[in-house]
Amino acid sequence: MSTDSTRIDVAETEMTSREAKGKAPLLADPPGQVDRKSRGFMGLRRHAGRGGGYKRGIAIFDFVVRLCTLVAAIAATATMATTDETLPFFTQFFQFQASYDDLPAFQFFVVAMAIACVYLGLSIPLSIVSIIRPHAVAARMLLIFFDLGMVVLTTAAASSAAAIVYLAHVGNSNANWLSICQQFNNFCQRTSGAVVAAFLAMLGFMFLVVLSAVILKKP
Amino acid sequence: MKGAMELGAAAAVVKGGMNRGLAIFDFILRLVAIVATLASAIAMGTTDETLPFFTQFIQFRAEYEDFPTFTFFVVANSVVCVYLVLSLALSIFHIIRSHAHISRIILIFFDTAMLGLLTAAASAAAAIVYLAHKGNTRANWFAICQQFNSFCQRISGSLIGSFGGILILILLIFLSAVALSRR
Secondary structure, X not given: OOOOOOOOOOOOOOOOXXXXXXXXXXOOOOOOOOOHHHOOHHHOOOOOOOOHHHHHHHHHHHHHHHHHHHHHHHHHHHHHHOOEEEOOOOOOOOOOEEEXXXXXXXXXXXXXXXXXXXXXXXHHHHHHHHHHOOOOHHHHHHHHHXXXXXXXXXXXXXXXXXXXXXXXXXXXXXXXEOOOOOOOHHHHHHHHHHHHHHHHHHHHHHHHHHHHHHHHOOO | OHHHHHHHHHHHHHHXXXXXXXXXXXXXXXXXXHHHHHHHHHHHHOOEEEOOOOOOOOOOEEEHHXXXXXXXXXXXXXXXXXXXXXXXXXXXXXXXXXXXXXXXXXXXXXXXXXXXXXXXXXXHHHHHHHHHHHOEOOOOEOOHXXXXXXXXXXXXXXXXXXHHHHHHHHXXXXXXXXXXXXX
């Protein structure tokens, strides 16, 4: 009978001492944590199953509509601000010059559409932030609040100018207001075009409000 | 763990109560807007002033139908008033069931459309009222308010209810958006 002790060589493994004892590691990954290696483009994490996909799509569409509204608003402002027509004849008593300055409604139109242009320019970075983070509620709330204000401002400017343009085209016999478009053709055409562009900007803002409401909806 | 669950349940009850409060406030605002737009439509629609003298060639009578803009104003205010009455039903539905999301989005869509209509009517009428008060020398448009005092006062006053309705509609849309973003 040999009294030799037997040596059993156990290969060293890479386990920590805790794992060797069969216990869970101290810092476990919380459930649902995305593996750090799976970060996509620009470090965006994939929020699978939380509705981030369709919200980002709508936010991109919102950005595109915002750009189109900016184009319409700039067109309206520029067209109205550059209307100036002088008829080639003159008399001692009447002046035959018409510009947007002569009518306070058109002055209000230029100022209001300029404010809308500036607002759209400032809101484009906020819209881009909202694309990157579709679940940021504060940015969306800010956008929907100011978009509502801009709907009212744009509609007010466009429709008051439209009332004056209608009066310039048709006149009003009951108030003895003559239609001036028969003499000032170019002036009337340009103001009508500016009003149409402003109504397109108004439709754009309304669409933006509804899009923001859809994005705000909690799934 | 149990304490955390109870805290979450309490928070959910508070949020549900807040949503219901918002829905009740929405209902009350809608009632006020109905009164405002109805008053505007009636005030503009009952304008009729005849001056006590007349000649063979010129009429000295002014009513809202003489101006197509004012006709549009009366029609638009009536349409918005009827819409608000119909949307009261949806508002009551939101008081009862605070978690209805799709119907809130539909309500926001129609509220925005009505806001555009009301603002268009109110600001077009405001432009014509301003012209009636001040006139325009460059276009040879005479200020008619100097003769038709009562008519001018009625049309100016009827704008107030309409602009009040606009403010209320803005508040309604924003309240609906806030209620949407809370669970």
